[in-house]
Amino acid sequence: MFFHVDAAQSVGKIEINLESLPVDLMSFSAHKIYGPKGMGALYVSRKPRVRLEAQMHGGGHERGMRSGTLATHQIVGIGEAFAIAKAEMKDEGIRVQKLRDRLLAGFSDMEEVVVNGDLEQRISGNLNISFNYVEGESLMMAISDVAVSSGSACTSSSLEPSYVLRALGLTDELAHSSIRFSVGRYTTEKDVDDAIKLVREKVQKLRDLSPLWDMFKDGIDLSTVEWAAH
Amino acid sequence: MAYGKKVLDHYENPRNVGVLDKDAPNVGTGMVGAPACGDVMRLQIQVNDAGVIEEAKFKTYGCGSAIASSSLLTEWVKGKTLDEAAQIKNTEIVEELELPPVKIHCSVLAEDAIKAAINDLKSKAS
Numbered sequence: 001m002f003f004h005v006d007a008a009q010s011v012g013k014i015e016i017n018l019e020s021l022p023v024d025l026m027s028f029s030a031h032k033i034y035g036p037k038g039m040g041a042l043y044v045s046r047k048p049r050v051r052l053e054a055q056m057h058g059g060g061h062e063r064g065m066r067s068g069t070l071a072t073h074q075i076v077g078i079g080e081a082f083a084i085a086k087a088e089m090k091d092e093g094i095r096v097q098k099l100r101d102r103l104l105a106g107f108s109d110m111e112e113v114v115v116n117g118d119l120e121q122r123i124s125g126n127l128n129i130s131f132n133y134v135e136g137e138s139l140m141m142a143i144s145d146v147a148v149s150s151g152s153a154c155t156s157s158s159l160e161p162s163y164v165l166r167a168l169g170l171t172d173e174l175a176h177s178s179i180r181f182s183v184g185r186y187t188t189e190k191d192v193d194d195a196i197k198l199v200r201e202k203v204q205k206l207r208d209l210s211p212l213w214d215m216f217k218d219g220i221d222l223s224t225v226e227w228a229a230h
Numbered sequence: 231m232a233y234g235k236k237v238l239d240h241y242e243n244p245r246n247v248g249v250l251d252k253d254a255p256n257v258g259t260g261m262v263g264a265p266a267c268g269d270v271m272r273l274q275i276q277v278n279d280a281g282v283i284e285e286a287k288f289k290t291y292g293c294g295s296a297i298a299s300s301s302l303l304t305e306w307v308k309g310k311t312l313d314e315a316a317q318i319k320n321t322e323i324v325e326e327l328e329l330p331p332v333k334i335h336c337s338v339l340a341e342d343a344i345k346a347a348i349n350d351l352k353s354k355a356s
Contacts, residue, residue, distance in 0.1 A: 176266075211290065
């Protein structure tokens with residue numbers, strides 16, 4: 001059995017040493033670390049040997065693993081992006097974490113707010129948070145100046161809530177109310193403060209529109225309600 | 231994600247957000263959906279002695295299309311009799327709001343909500 005890790009979100013954020021990591025395959029992506037879109041890389045272990053079934057056939061490029069000429073300028077791009085990421089990782093991590101913590105602090109006095117996942121075992125720029133009784137996609141629409149994503153079913157084409165959040169043990173409710181913020185290299189303190197202000201305002205507005213918030217305020221235990229689901 | 235103009239309008243300028251007294255004899259309340267599904271609509275209607283809907287209020291937990299569908303419904307039912315309101319089809323909501331296929335179920339839930347509110351009123355009368 002082979003072990004593949006999708007490290008697209010990990011490069012430049014945590015240490016990756018392929019000499020010591022016990023993985024057979026690892027995937028990398030350029031654009032997740034400020035490189036050009038349209039370029040990635042796959043580490044394939046030699047010892048033990050992993051044999052890949054080619055997805056693209058033709059001239060036998062990449063030792064028969066992936067045929068087709070690649071965009072050289074983008075290969076340079078991914079190389080540069082990774083080199084910069086390695087050099088900046090430590091300092092960037094500290095800066096980004098401070099901003100992420102500032103973002104979280106901006107919501108700390110709000111009622112019914114839950115951070116999803118462990119705060120310690122998390123990459124420095126990520127904040128996945130649920131504002132209870134407010135559905136994720138409606139909040140995304142309301143704060144459209146801020147680029148975020150949600151684990152809500154309404155945002156997926158399959159209409160299923162995020163399987164990642166479910167695996168973390170979240171109830172479907174909290175998954176539907178989740179928002180993922182990411183702080184990165186170009187995020188400024190002003191960006192964070194503007195986002196906090198906008199989110200607070202819109203969460204309140206959506207809670208005023210929410211029958212669940214009404215019920216919560218009336219002291220009703222939502223887990224005891226019999227819903228007429230469709 | 232590109233949001234339809236009409237859907238955004240209902241969100242930015244919500245009509246008829248609020249609550250009516252669910253215990254009043256001339257108020258019907260329909261609550262459909264479930265938090266586990268990510269969609270809950272509460273629609274309330276108030277009829278006058280002539281059986282015409284004179285007031286309608288809604289609150290919705292759900293995506294922009296769900297909010298817009300329920301908001302639109304409260305606009306449409308005002309001035310209608312219960313039988314007329316029960317005729318509203320979800321397809322009319324889809325057309326008016328230009329909902330994409332993946333959001334059609336929001337309009338279905340809104341149709342369910344008005345029917346539930348009407349049934350609630352009818353069961354109070356009997």
